[in-house]
Amino acid sequence: MHEADSVARPADAVVSAWFRTRRYIGDKDRGRILELLYALLRHHARLGWWLVKHGRQDMPRNRLLAWLMLKEGKTPDQIKRLFNGAKFAPAILKDHEHALLVKLQGCTIDHPGMPEEVRLECPSWAADPLRRRFKEAFGNEMAALLTSAPLDLRVNPIKSTREAMLGALKDLGLRVQPSALAPCGIRVHERPSLASLPMLKSGEVEIQDEGSQLVAMLVDARPGERVVDFCAGAGGKTLAIAAQMNNRGHVVACDVMDGRLKRGAERFRRAGLHNIETRLLASEADRWIKRHKGGFDRVLVDAPCSGTGTWRRNPDARWRASAEQGLDNLVSLQARILASAARLVKPGGRLVYATCSMLPEENEEQVAAFLDVHPAFRAVPLREAAPQLTNSAHSDYLSLTPARHDTDGFFAAVMQREGTLPTERAPIKGKTD
Missing domain, CATH: 3.30.70.1170 (Sun protein; domain 3)
Structure with missing residues (x-):
């Protein structure tokens, strides 16, 4: 596996494709390979720090050698016997690689000279927002993100x-x-x-992670209602919502990615759910939205986000280039999606905004900005929306973290549309929406 592949695509997709071309690998060996890969990903920054410290090229083979020394505690001679060039074994060690092993003898993966962000495997683009969110609990929360997800x-x-x-x-x-x-x-x-x-x-x-299940529960869909899962993806939350409705009513699973919707449709059939329609949208402003304005009792917006809450499940996500393409761009996209999806909610209906992020910019601040310019909506406090959820990290919204709840990091806000639907301006003559 090449490091460029892991940056461009999620690790699970790369691994799946890699195993498909190597069907001769048994289950036990597959498990060991996966375990080792994800361990390397969870120590990405620290292994890179050690290679820089000793002036070595940051490449997968060097990372593996450093891992075997720093974390598994092997000796240079033990590693030399593993890298023997035999069939299915790594190529024989070169002199400069053996020299690196000698330099790493007696060291462990952590070092007092490491910056805190390196030691906690926190990319620089997320460090300040997460420190602002967690304050003195920052270290504890970041450490929890380095564990394996259940x-x-x-x-x-x-x-x-x-x-x-x-x-x-x-x-x-x-x-x-x-x-x-x-x-x-x-x-x-x-x-x-x-x-x-x-x-x-x-x-x-x-x-489905327990936190994701709780987000779907907040939609509180009832049998016979009309519901939209606006960013449905492959349909995990759609499945939970449709089951809440006992197969009665109508659920529309929307997404801009056709492949995800097709995967979701297969899951819906397997689950025995026949009250779900899939709808491919051209964008968050698809004309389908205007045609169905005010037509739904519940709308879930599980918005695309930085994914910081899923880092223990997807440890590569924090280092993929897409994560650093700009938090401002993500926040702007979320705002457009939320505003557009809100048009679908009928008076008295419920709008749920959710992310698998732990950054305030994508969560509380996003909701506050929406409410400021959409006075027809009010926030429904969590104690009113789901009184059984008493351990949220936020008094008004669902806020889950791995350290506090042993779930993925999730945020969800429940909002209700009051009054009547606003009248939209007619499009300019000769134009379409």
């Missing part, structure tokens, strides 16, 4: 119950327990091969 499942109530699925998973020899907060959630304290879980194939459960 495997959470959401039971599909259309096909089964949590009690039945807990029993079925235990019968497979897995250690499981009900999720602490999500009513349909199950936490699995193992790393099973997903192919070994028949309930995934049958649509009885879906893989």
